[in-house]
Amino acid sequence: MDSELYPERVAYRRGPIVTGRVIRLLEGYSREMQVQRPIVVAVLATAGIARVILLLIASLLRSGAGTGARRRWKELRKGPEFLVTPLRLRDSEGVLCEMEIHGHLPQSAIEPADHIQVTIRPQKDPQLAPRVERIVNLTTAQLLTPRPPTVWSHLGPALLLQAVLGILVIGVVAAFSVLGG
Incomplete structure (x- = not known):
């Protein structure tokens, strides 16, 4: 089957922990965080x-x-802008999953084909992929915690x-x- 004509469907996993192999880190982009009006007023x-x-x-x-x-x-x-990097991995069941990393990580922290375990949390907007809270790179034995601005x-x-x-x-x-x- 031609992957360009029929791309593989991407799933948004709900579980708190997903284990799999990194397929691809997509190009990062910035997203703006809204600040609630009562906080700014106070x-x-x-x-x-x-x-x-x-x-x-x-x-x-x-x-x-x-x-x-x-x-x-x-x-x-207006609020701060933070880096969002979409991460695609194939979980242990063979399903292609997408999630978002908010904040910066070191360049060599995650490479394609690394075996990782991620802790995810759903975002407020159900249209968005779940957010990665913690990454355990089982290949390099690194614990990574992306930190977006608050x-x-x-x-x-x-x-x-x-x-x-x-x-x-x-x-x-x-x-x-x-x-x-």
Whole structure:
């Protein structure tokens, strides 16, 4: 049978663990992660309180501190982009399976014909292939864990630190209003 005219059907396995041989790593592409609106609002609101306090302190000390570049609402809401690499393997039953690796892996981590065991999880969108959470390369005895960016890494440590400072300020103000009032 001609494989170009009748390509082999690809299955999306559901099981948490799939064992098989790597057939092919397809070309990777980037996918954007959406950031939920309430998360961005909460972080920006509490960070804004801390930023106002830092600006007041900076104006009292007459220094230029606290005037760093701010990211816009659209930039924060857009979310991070991460690498998606489709992986095809033939499982122990001879079925061609496709799954997605989110994040980066070393170049030589997986080669065609490697015997691997993957732990997968279904994605929110049922049209998408399951996501690989962990890969055990049985040929090279390597344990691989792809790590895509998270919402928190996208927001950044500086903004999150400001948000924590803002929450502390709100807590102190609330405590004084309860104790004093």
